[in-house]
Amino acid sequence: MTRIVIIGGGPAGYEAALVAAQHGASVSLIDSDGVGGACVLYDCVPSKTFIASTGVRTDLRRANDLGINLDPEQALISLPQIHSRVKSLPFAQSSDIRARLLTVGVTLLSGRGEIIDPRVGLAAHQVRAILADGTEQILDTDVVLIATGASPRVLAGAEPDGERILNWRQLYDLEELPTHLVVVGSGVTGAEFVSAYTEMGVQVTSVSSRNRVLPHEDEDAALVLEDALAERGVKLVKQARAESVTRTADGILVTLSDGRTVEGSHALMTVGSVPNTDGLGLDKVGIELDKGGFLRVDRVSRTTVSGIYAAGDCTGLLPLASVAAMQGRIAMYHALGEGVSPIKLKTVASAVFTRPEIATVGVSQASIDSGEVPARTVMLPLNTNPRAKMSGLRRGFVKIFCRPATGVVIGGVVVAPVASELILPIAIAVQNNLSVNDLAQTFSVYPSLSGSVIEAARQLMRHDDLD
Numbered sequence: 001m002t003r004i005v006i007i008g009g010g011p012a013g014y015e016a017a018l019v020a021a022q023h024g025a026s027v028s029l030i031d032s033d034g035v036g037g038a039c040v041l042y043d044c045v046p047s048k049t050f051i052a053s054t055g056v057r058t059d060l061r062r063a064n065d066l067g068i069n070l071d072p073e074q075a076l077i078s079l080p081q082i083h084s085r086v087k088s089l090p091f092a093q094s095s096d097i098r099a100r101l102l103t104v105g106v107t108l109l110s111g112r113g114e115i116i117d118p119r120v121g122l123a124a125h126q127v128r129a130i131l132a133d134g135t136e137q138i139l140d141t142d143v144v145l146i147a148t149g150a151s152p153r154v155l156a157g158a159e160p161d162g163e164r165i166l167n168w169r170q171l172y173d174l175e176e177l178p179t180h181l182v183v184v185g186s187g188v189t190g191a192e193f194v195s196a197y198t199e200m201g202v203q204v205t206s207v208s209s210r211n212r213v214l215p216h217e218d219e220d221a222a223l224v225l226e227d228a229l230a231e232r233g234v235k236l237v238k239q240a241r242a243e244s245v246t247r248t249a250d251g252i253l254v255t256l257s258d259g260r261t262v263e264g265s266h267a268l269m270t271v272g273s274v275p276n277t278d279g280l281g282l283d284k285v286g287i288e289l290d291k292g293g294f295l296r297v298d299r300v301s302r303t304t305v306s307g308i309y310a311a312g313d314c315t316g317l318l319p320l321a322s323v324a325a326m327q328g329r330i331a332m333y334h335a336l337g338e339g340v341s342p343i344k345l346k347t348v349a350s351a352v353f354t355r356p357e358i359a360t361v362g363v364s365q366a367s368i369d370s371g372e373v374p375a376r377t378v379m380l381p382l383n384t385n386p387r388a389k390m391s392g393l394r395r396g397f398v399k400i401f402c403r404p405a406t407g408v409v410i411g412g413v414v415v416a417p418v419a420s421e422l423i424l425p426i427a428i429a430v431q432n433n434l435s436v437n438d439l440a441q442t443f444s445v446y447p448s449l450s451g452s453v454i455e456a457a458r459q460l461m462r463h464d465d466l467d
């Protein structure tokens with residue numbers, strides 16, 4: 001029986017543990033924070049739970065347009081109740097995962113893991129688990145999977161104090177909503193919190209080091225979001241690199257590298273994450289980290305050392321829960337000698353949970369515009385969609401990209417209130433090499449927002465016919 005030790009219990013670690021145990025391996029999983037990892041306990045699940053509450057306010061705001069006269073300011077926000085939901089739901093999810101792991105026979109160890117091989121080049125490995133109760137266990141193993149995730153990056157001169165200068169994990173300890181939140185960093189994390197706190201009626205300023213929010217996302221989508229945020233009173237400070245964040249008598253002061261300053265009641269630091277790759281004993285096996293501190297792996301999650309795999313945010317491949325989980329599973333299939341396909345990032349679907357949401361899959365518009373990927377494209381505004389009109393939706397669009405000759409769908413973007421759900425038909429097409437003709441021949445419900453996905457495909461198909 002193959003012995004496997006997994007260090008880290010986030011999506012990369014726990015999904016790997018589930019498949020390895022189901023394939024007959026003897027699996028031990030060591031986690032320092034709790035099963036589910038940072039994803040379930042501090043990052044993804046809490047933020048999406050908070051955003052679910054803010055969505056009720058979004059609906060209230062829209063109600064007036066549909067003839068239901070409600071003043072969102074009259075709807076009282078119970079912050080303690082919202083925060084208690086945000087804190088309890090992750091624990092419930094963590095215990096569900098724990099129960100599943102125990103059912104399939106995974107041994108769970110609560111503590112920190114590190115590799116302690118006596119020398120480099122051994123076929124089998126040794127891991128020490130320093131347990132929460134102060135004791136330790138030495139585990140002999142054939143395979144190690146490192147899945148230790150990442151932690152919020154701390155900007156020197158802007159260290160979070162948990163009171164006024166916060167990272168995203170400290171937000172839910174606030175007793176009152178900030179009066180003026182300054183969000184430093186406008187990547188996905190920053191954009192989601194800017195949008196969420198704006199929906200809660202908080203005055204928000206976004207400090208962005210680039211010339212737009214979401215610099216890595218589709219530009220048209222980012223511009224729609226900027227427009228929506230500006231309409232709700234968000235102040236966007238662009239080309240602005242924060243040098244320091246300090247406390248003032250009644251708030252915070254952000255000083256930018258060009259000398260400008262931004263004041264607010266609270267600052268939220270969303271300037272990225274750093275991989276948790278210190279103290280893992282990597283020197284004992286001769287693994288070197290890259291300059292970002294990431295563990296480099298190949299497409300089947302192998303490090304440079306036989307029997308040692310890595311998956312998830314500690315590898316820096318693509319920091320998404322879905323990718324972490326897939327990398328973890330692939331590592332286990334490979335280690336256990338099962339047939340496995342290398343991970344394909346060109347089929348990954350992801351979403352930014354702002355209002356509106358932005359979802360993408362496959363190749364990007366930027367790679368098409370630069371000439372790197374030949375494609376035919378269509379962009380269909382949602383305001384032509386009957387269901388969108390009925391719901392009073394003004395913003396959003398569907399984009400589909402397909403191969404010029406065959407019409408095979410290679411990517412797409414959806415900007416809509418539920419873009420995270422609407423992206424699925426495009427993702428299925430990309431994953432299965434379906435063509436725009438296949439999509440166009442699919443019945444969608446009338447009226448529905450997904451009808452725009454089919455209509456966009458139909459427009460590309462017509463284009464195809466004209467060629």
Ligand SMILES: Cc1cc2nc3c(=O)[nH]c(=O)nc-3n(C[C@H](O)[C@H](O)[C@H](O)COP(=O)(O)OP(=O)(O)OC[C@H]3O[C@@H](n4cnc5c(N)ncnc54)[C@H](O)[C@@H]3O)c2cc1C
Pocket residue numbers: 007008009010011012013030031032033034036037038039040043044045047048111112113114147148149150168189276279280311312313314318319320321322324
């Ligand atoms: C605010 C925010 C929101 C996000 N929202 C989404 C989203 O909506 N959708 C999405 O797909 N992704 C989202 N992500 C990204 C997602 O959370 C990560 O990609 C995911 O957590 C990566 O999983 P992982 O298993 O690699 O690591 P993690 O979830 O970080 O888990 C790693 C675990 O290993 C533990 N650990 C570290 N070192 C050791 C050690 N030596 N011994 C034992 N245990 C150790 C850590 O404490 C942690 O519990 C979000 C990220 C952030 C920051």
Ligand SMILES: NC(=O)c1ccc[n+]([C@@H]2O[C@H](COP(=O)([O-])OP(=O)(O)OC[C@H]3O[C@@H](n4cnc5c(N)ncnc54)[C@H](O)[C@@H]3O)[C@@H](O)[C@H]2O)c1
Pocket residue numbers: 155184185186187188189190192207208209210215240241242243270271272273318319320350351352353
């Ligand atoms: N919905 C989701 O799926 C979701 C949500 C959040 C995060 N994530 C994942 O996590 C990844 C990381 O996202 P992130 O937003 O946490 O980090 P990021 O690194 O993508 O963004 C951080 C931003 O902060 C900026 N920045 C850095 N230093 C700064 C400074 N001094 N002043 C001003 N700006 C500064 C950077 O230029 C960057 O644009 C994403 O790519 C995504 O894969 C996913």
